[in-house]
Ligand SMILES: O=c1ccn([C@H]2C[C@H](O)[C@@H](COP(=O)(O)OP(=O)(O)OP(=O)(O)O)O2)c(=O)[nH]1
């Protein structure tokens with residue numbers, strides 16, 4: 001377990017919390033009420049700012065319950081919180097439901113924060129890359145999409 005310095009920007013709202021001991025994501029709450037029409041998006045505050053150690057990043061992930069029940073997800077999933085970022089963590093919500101608008105209230109859990117160690121790369125330019133079993137195959141090269149027959 002790593003310690004993360006956190007600043008509460010909205011004293012009446014809870015800090016991010018893990019719902020269960022084994023959870024990867026700590027739930028983030030909304031600072032404001034927001035109503036999203038179908039297809040609409042909004043940037044919503046969470047009332048917290050963090051300072052991660054170098055070598056770490058935090059990722060803002062959608063909540064599967066909001067996605068499955070209401071079609072609400074994140075435009076930029078997962079959002080990347082850089083170790084050097086000291087501003088409020090914000091969540092770019094979008095309503096992908098084709099028909100129903102949705103209202104999220106202040107204090108509702110709208111996303112979850114996953115803290116991870118990350119590698120920095122030193123990019124080494126080469127004329128050609130070493131071979132591999134996959135080679136250039138991608139974007140469905142292995143076939144077999146469920147329900148699709150051609
Ligand atoms: O879901 C997100 C994604 C990002 N951020 C904050 C933290 C992050 O460190 C900063 C920049 O994010 P990113 O690099 O993804 O955005 P950008 O469009 O490249 O902006 P910038 O030019 O500021 O890097 O914005 C959030 O609060 N929520």
Ligand SMILES: [Mg+2]
Nearest residue numbers: 080081082085
């Ligand atoms: Mg950036």
